Amino acid sequence: MTPLFETLLVLVLLLNLVALGISRIRALIRTVALQGIVLGAMPLFVHEHIDVRVVLVSLVTVAMKGMVIPAMLQKAMRDVQIKREVEPLVGLIPSMMLGATATALAVALAQFLPLAGEHIVGLVVPTSLATVLTGFLLLTTRLKAISQVLGYLVLENGIFIFGLLLLEAMPLLVEMGVLLDLLVAIFVMGIILNHINREFSSLDTRQLSTLKD
Amino acid sequence: MLAIGLILFPVLMAAVAFAIPWARPRIWLLPVTGAVHLALVAAVWRRPDLAAGTAWLALDALDRLVLLLVSVLFMLCSVYAMGYLGYRRGRSSRVFCGCLLMMLAMMSLVAWSHHLGLMWVAVEATTLASAPLIYFNRTARSIEATWKYLLVGSVGIALALLGSFFLAYASWHAGMPTSLILEELILQAPGLSTPWLHAAFVLLLVGYGTKMGLAPMHTWKPDAYGEAPGLVGAMLAGGVTSCAFLAILRVYRVCAAAGEVEYAARILVLMGLVSMALAGVFMVGQRDFKRMLAYSSVEHMGILIFGIGIGGAATFGALLHLVNNALAKGGMFLAAGNIHRAYESKSTEDVRGAMRRLPVSGSLFLVGFIAVTGSPPFGPFLSEFAILNGALGSGRFVVSALFLLFLLIVFIGMGATVLSVVQGRPSPQARAGGYREGILTAAPGLIFMGCVLMLGLYVPGPLRAALLEAAALLEVRP
Numbered sequence: 001m002t003p004l005f006e007t008l009l010v011l012v013l014l015l016n017l018v019a020l021g022i023s024r025i026r027a028l029i030r031t032v033a034l035q036g037i038v039l040g041a042m043p044l045f046v047h048e049h050i051d052v053r054v055v056l057v058s059l060v061t062v063a064m065k066g067m068v069i070p071a072m073l074q075k076a077m078r079d080v081q082i083k084r085e086v087e088p089l090v091g092l093i094p095s096m097m098l099g100a101t102a103t104a105l106a107v108a109l110a111q112f113l114p115l116a117g118e119h120i121v122g123l124v125v126p127t128s129l130a131t132v133l134t135g136f137l138l139l140t141t142r143l144k145a146i147s148q149v150l151g152y153l154v155l156e157n158g159i160f161i162f163g164l165l166l167l168e169a170m171p172l173l174v175e176m177g178v179l180l181d182l183l184v185a186i187f188v189m190g191i192i193l194n195h196i197n198r199e200f201s202s203l204d205t206r207q208l209s210t211l212k213d
Numbered sequence: 214m215l216a217i218g219l220i221l222f223p224v225l226m227a228a229v230a231f232a233i234p235w236a237r238p239r240i241w242l243l244p245v246t247g248a249v250h251l252a253l254v255a256a257v258w259r260r261p262d263l264a265a266g267t268a269w270l271a272l273d274a275l276d277r278l279v280l281l282l283v284s285v286l287f288m289l290c291s292v293y294a295m296g297y298l299g300y301r302r303g304r305s306s307r308v309f310c311g312c313l314l315m316m317l318a319m320m321s322l323v324a325w326s327h328h329l330g331l332m333w334v335a336v337e338a339t340t341l342a343s344a345p346l347i348y349f350n351r352t353a354r355s356i357e358a359t360w361k362y363l364l365v366g367s368v369g370i371a372l373a374l375l376g377s378f379f380l381a382y383a384s385w386h387a388g389m390p391t392s393l394i395l396e397e398l399i400l401q402a403p404g405l406s407t408p409w410l411h412a413a414f415v416l417l418l419v420g421y422g423t424k425m426g427l428a429p430m431h432t433w434k435p436d437a438y439g440e441a442p443g444l445v446g447a448m449l450a451g452g453v454t455s456c457a458f459l460a461i462l463r464v465y466r467v468c469a470a471a472g473e474v475e476y477a478a479r480i481l482v483l484m485g486l487v488s489m490a491l492a493g494v495f496m497v498g499q500r501d502f503k504r505m506l507a508y509s510s511v512e513h514m515g516i517l518i519f520g521i522g523i524g525g526a527a528t529f530g531a532l533l534h535l536v537n538n539a540l541a542k543g544g545m546f547l548a549a550g551n552i553h554r555a556y557e558s559k560s561t562e563d564v565r566g567a568m569r570r571l572p573v574s575g576s577l578f579l580v581g582f583i584a585v586t587g588s589p590p591f592g593p594f595l596s597e598f599a600i601l602n603g604a605l606g607s608g609r610f611v612v613s614a615l616f617l618l619f620l621l622i623v624f625i626g627m628g629a630t631v632l633s634v635v636q637g638r639p640s641p642q643a644r645a646g647g648y649r650e651g652i653l654t655a656a657p658g659l660i661f662m663g664c665v666l667m668l669g670l671y672v673p674g675p676l677r678a679a680l681l682e683a684a685a686l687l688e689v690r691p
Contacts, residue, residue: 113408114386114406114408114409115386132375139364139368145360148364152364152367152368152371155368155371156371159371159374159375159378162375162378162379162382163378165378165382165385166378166381166382166385166391168391169381169385169391169392169393170330170381170393171328171330173331174328174330174331174333174334174393177330177331177334178330178333178334178374180334181334181337181338181341184338184341185337185341185363185367188341188344188345188363189363189364192344192348192356192359192360192363195348195351195356196356196360199353199356200353205360208356208357208360208361209357210353210354210357211354211357211358211361211435211436211439211440213435213495213499213504
């Protein structure tokens with residue numbers, strides 16, 4: 001792990017908190033996009049040496065998480081023309097506090113995990129766990145369907161960070177497959193978002209509660 | 214070579230379905246692809262050595278079983294689809310046919326992939342391919358169901374990816390070369406780092422369990438099965454759930470090889486019983502007969518992992534039950550789809566006298582109920598009996614009693630709903646409806662139930678051999 005790598009991890013943690021404290025959906029999409037770009041740069045700094053495979057993973061990740069997917073979501077926002085606030089169930093400041101608590105817990109928890117050699121002191125595992133928790137927070141406390149998609153993206157980002165520990169072990173095909181699945185998932189979700197808006201004239205998930213026993 | 218045919222041929226056909234503008238030939242793609250797929254699967258069953266693949270793509274007895282189920286389900290559902298799409302002329306069949314074919318390809322890929330990362334990609338792809346199918350009716354209710362299915366499914370599956378990474382880390386931590394290839398993991402298993410293995414098992418069980426619809430991660434299931442067309446319900450309840458179960462079995466094999474059977478089995482038995490209990494609670498007084506089938510699916514998923522958790526003789530029972538469940542659910546969902554069409558409602562308040570209104574589907578629905586609740590002479594009776602036998606044989610009387618109790622609750626709850634659907638006289642407006650059963654929509658259900666009946670009387674030799682071989686794979690004790 002190079003020092004720059006740790007800096008990038010701190011950046012991811014900060015972006016988690018920014019994502020929790022933001023009120024405008026478009027800004028939230030940009031934040032998640034920025035996190036995607038930071039994530040995409042990471043594989044380059046995991047080890048001192050760089051090979052073609054790592055560069056390819058890095059480029060595709062930046063393109064997908066940092067550009068294509070955010071562009072798709074921005075387009076979905078333009079199409080539905082909804083109110084631009086995220087409408088959180090839990091206030092923005094309390095969500096940031098929850099996020100900070102989750103980060104602290106993740107750092108504390110990582111101390112107890114049986115990690116291998118070089119990972120004991122690093123920030124990789126805590127950042128990964130904190131990002132997964134942030135994703136869950138966004139998923140559960142935001143009412144707009146589109147912010148739930150962003151929560152899912154942040155969750156996936158957290159898992160990606162854990163995957164960096166296994167960079168050599170993960171075949172390229174699988175890395176690409178995971179990213180392709182993510183892209184198709186966001187594409188399908190974007191279409192459904194559009195239909196939700198047409199049917200209910202809003203993206204408020206409280207509308208989606210007819211089906212129950 | 215065969216793997217390429219079984220996986221890429223449906224993908225190619227899906228691309229054709231999306232590309233061509235003519236509805237008629239597009240619908241024909243479904244049974245043609247189904248027939249080719251089934252023929253290839255039959256070839257693999259006759260000569261398993263043909264399936265010799267790579268480390269990534271391989272086919273053992275367990276995979277062959279799931280592949281056969283998927284193929285048979287698709288074949289019969291594709292015949293049904295020809296009749297079904299005939300009734301739904303107004304709706305474009307492009308997305309429907311394309312996604313159905315993609316689903317077949319991805320389910321075959323799950324059966325073939327022995328690399329846990331590739332398997333994850335394939336399982337997630339089945340979710341994405343099936344989401345547009347649930348949305349086929351384009352109503353407010355179906356959007357809601359699709360959204361929940363997509364979001365709950367994707368988040369659950371994301372946890373399974375984290376679990377797969379944990380599993381790889383378990384071998385990295387132990388200083389072994391990291392790999393997610395099943396056979397290598399099983400070889401390395403005794404040396405894997407135990408805490409990481411435990412965490413990985415829980416995450417993978419939660420992730421793939423969401424896909425399977427185990428309680429308490431089943432919340433999407435009644436909504437999705439309730440709103441999806443009957444044949445999509447059949448593919449989901451028989452095919453996708455079997456694939457997710459296969460994923461869990463592979464992880465279980467790693468745990469078993471690592472000497473962690475006790476840990477894994479305890480969780481499986483507990484989750485199985487919880488699923489059965491919860492399904493029973495929601496089935497009593499259920500008014501919507503398609504949601505009832507969804508809860509029945511939750512129950513049967515519970516029975517499956519309960520049987521695996523018990524182990525021993527119950528393992529064979531659970532695998533036989535996998536076959537029975539897929540076929541019986543196929544028949545019941547197709548019958549339910551016909552009844553739904555004829556009455557334009559799926560509530561027991563409107564639907565009465567299905568036996569008179571639709572003699573074939575109505576009877577099929579009743580017979581299906583008798584079969585899936587485990588009454589002789591149908592297949593599920595044998596498999597559930599084998600599971601119970603295994604549980605009693607290992608001296609676990611409390612869980613056996615609970616197992617029987619939950620089966621009884623489900624029988625009573627399901628019986629009330631099914632009888633109210635099939636008995637009585639249909640209302641005048643239901644009788645006036647224009648829908649009539651055709652050979653294409655009635656015959657597949659009959660074949661499904663015929664198979665379930667046959668499995669109750671006699672299990673064909675090759676199938677029995679494959680079941681025994683698959684059970685032996687799961688009984689690896691260090």
